[in-house]
Amino acid sequence: MKTDQFLSELHAALEIKSLHSVNEKTCLKDLEEYDSMMILGIIAFVDEKFNKSLTTEQLNGITDFKSLMDLIGLENFD
């Protein structure tokens, strides 16, 4: 998946309204919308698009969107 597409689709899936768009350096925990439901949204998105599951420990370690991409595996991105 192209990085731009990933960021744009995840922005929509997580219903982020406080920012017009997100980039690799956007910090998840700084988002107005960040809560326990957003974590479920990330789990669902990664399962649906990459067929991968993320543990709580991994999820707790996410800082910006780049760190999420690292967890998914950079080989999945163009």
Add this chain to the structure above:
Amino acid sequence: MGSKIAKIEYYLPEQILDNKRLSEDFPDWTPEKIEQKIGIRERHIVGENETSLDLAYKAGEKVLSGTNVKEIDFLLLCTQSPDYFLPTSACILQDSLKLRTNIGAFDYNLGCSGYIYGLAIAKSLINSGIARKVLLIMSETYSKYIHAKDKANKTLFGDAAAATLIEYDEVECIHEFQLGTDGQGMNNLIVPNGGMRHRYDPHCEEVADGSGSIRTANNLFMNGPEIFNFTIRNIPPLITEVLQKNNETIETIDYIIFHQANKYMLDYLRQKMKIPPEKFFNNMLETGNTVSATIPIGICKAKENGLIHKGSRILLCGFGVGYSWGATVITL
């Protein structure tokens, strides 16, 4: 020779905790946001002196109305918030519901899979000739375990009881089961203190979980992300297996009722399994997640709304604390 569900009734405690009240305690959440995110507008909560046994009695009384109580020859009660460590709540309920004394009665401790396991036990009792009319009651008061400042769990769970009459029938209406258990998930949905392993500690430290909820080890703890991972991993194969066992497909089944965990999780599971929305029950708006009671309440509501009727073939699926899960197909 077989068994069938003859009647279901449920009881919700009078006290209501609505989203408006919740948003006063947790100002970063608006009532609309709570409803949109988890599909719950209000949940019923027991009063200080009201217990699972009280709810079970009310639901039992409703389902037995119009039935000769002396015909009941087995009572099963599913709860994780019993009135006492001992005696068994079902024994007390036998007396208060004025059931015969020469019947069997016991509690079993399961959460969101409890209804499926109860149907499996009731079917087995009837088909083995041990009983002909079983009273199966789910009664849960998780609110007793939830910390007043636990935003996530307070928002999600409601208290309720549901009672089902299961009786002998010439044809089998409770079909094949697929069950599952994995104790490795024990710490992801747990009340750590209060049993014999870790006794209740009145001086227990309050801990903030980083997402706006506070609790102690005396309270209910749920690791939502891990529970979600567990359902994504286990429920789609469970549905495939139970359909195969029953020689059914999603297309031949009339309707599907899952444990009502939360709207988001159910929407995702439905889409992942390619179940048409019109065949899938997703409604916990006025009850919240009532643990083992969600499936029988779902059957009642689906019937009230004309979504199912006599003769409908319905897939039921429960999953959660334990981990424990199960599914079956019934003919209504």
